[in-house]
Amino acid sequence: MKLKTLSKLGMALGLGLMLAACNGGDTGSGSGKDSNSKEVNLAYVEWDTEIASTNVVGQVLEDLGYEVTLTPLDNAIMWEAVSKGEADGMVAAWLPHTHADQYDKYSADLDELGENLAGAKIGLVVPQYMDVNSIEDLTNEADQTITGIEPGAGITAATEKALEDYENLADWSLVTSSSGAMTTSLDKALKNNEEIIVTGWSPHWKFAKYELKYLEDPKGSYGGEETINTFARKGLKEDLPDVHTVLDNFHWTPEDMESVMSEITDGKDPKDAAKDWIAANPDKVEEWTKDVAK
Incomplete structure (x- = not known):
């Protein structure tokens, strides 16, 4: 069969x-x-x-x-x-x-x-080489852009909530596409040592392949362990x-x-x-x- x-x-x-x-x-x-x-x-x-x-x-x-x-x-x-x-x-x-x-x-x-x-876990993910550890620390990184996935995904809704919860993200934008496009953008940025912030979740192969970290979420926009x-x-x-x-x-x-x-x-x-x-x-x-x- x-x-x-x-x-x-x-x-x-x-x-x-x-x-x-x-x-x-x-x-x-x-x-x-x-x-x-x-x-x-x-x-x-x-x-x-x-x-x-x-x-x-x-x-x-x-x-x-x-x-x-x-x-x-x-x-x-x-x-x-x-x-x-x-x-x-x-x-x-x-x-x-x-x-x-x-x-x-x-x-x-x-x-x-x-x-x-x-x-399982969701949140904002950045390369280890970026000098930022919390969502509250974000200022002008990655042209104030978050690279996301599908518009209907739960992590997309959580990110939209984060944009509202954090005053420092008032002028930031979330670009939605697909999970495949997100990982392609992540791979390109890492190869060029560029700044990038993506909507991430684990388990995911990207954490084994790349040196990445979650940004701390003190306001709890992304919730806890899932x-x-x-x-x-x-x-x-x-x-x-x-x-x-x-x-x-x-x-x-x-x-x-x-x-x-x-x-x-x-x-x-x-x-x-x-x-x-x-x-x-x-x-x-x-x-x-x-x-x-x-």
């Missing part, structure tokens, strides 16, 4: 039609699947962290005999898709701060399965109990995630990187699948 990845959809309507087709045409809170179904749709945000985790979980399910579709979506649409039963689950929810708005809006219509990774969490659509436990079990049991460490991210960053296909990690960590995978009906 082939692990498939859908092209990113630009409009929620198109997304709904496509996911409804994958789920048998039902756009309600359940997919209409029965326990004999072998089709699974996992939604995720195209961040390096979630590309790694979703590919690993997807590959584990494929190894169990499921036909798995991975659907990359904008953050808010991901939450909505799972809440409406248009996708079966996600392992990409950053809480309690980054996705707080989406959690408040959609969690009542979701099956909350708990954290799958602890020790966890990455798993959610499933309502009814998944009844429709696909083994899939629900794997999602519920899935848990790994920042080091696990970073090892997969590093391989992907070095050019390996995400599916192949997931296979490599699974092959090297059979004991952890066994913990996720031990309760699956054999």
Whole structure:
């Protein structure tokens, strides 16, 4: 069976039609699947962290005999898709701060399965060589520009809040683009020993590749330590109990995630990187699948 990845959809309507087709045409809170179904749709945000985790979980399910579709979506649409039963689950929810708005809006219509990774963090990140250690210390660095990622991302909303919280950032601007464009800009600035301030999060491969540091956030605009969490659509436990079990049991460490991210960053296909990690960590995978009906 082939692990498939859908092209990113630009409009929620198109997304709904496509996911409804994958789920048998039902756009309600359940997919209409029965326990004999072998089709699974996992939604995720195209961040390096979630590309790694979703590919690993997807590959584990494929190894169990499921036909798995991975659907990359904008953050808010991901939450909505799972809440409406248009996708079966996600392992990409950053809480309690980054996705707080989406959690408040959609969690009542979701099956909350708990954290799958602890020790996550978001904030403003700079090269170690920059002579600044706190957001409050910023004056005219990097042309008073913060290089961000997607407009709908939780870290983007947190950065917009920081621009309001810190008086010294009153004249600063946030430039949004994508996580890939952000890391490209970071790489270029580091090679030229230039100033740059980016919206950053960890786990992330950039902290292993580059000498970086978080700026202190005394006003707490970015919140504290976070966890990455798993959610499933309502009814998944009844429709696909083994899939629900794997999602519920899935848990790994920042080091696990970073090892997969590093391989992907070095050019390996995400599916192949997931296979490599699974092959090297059979004991952890066994913990996720031990309760699956054999």
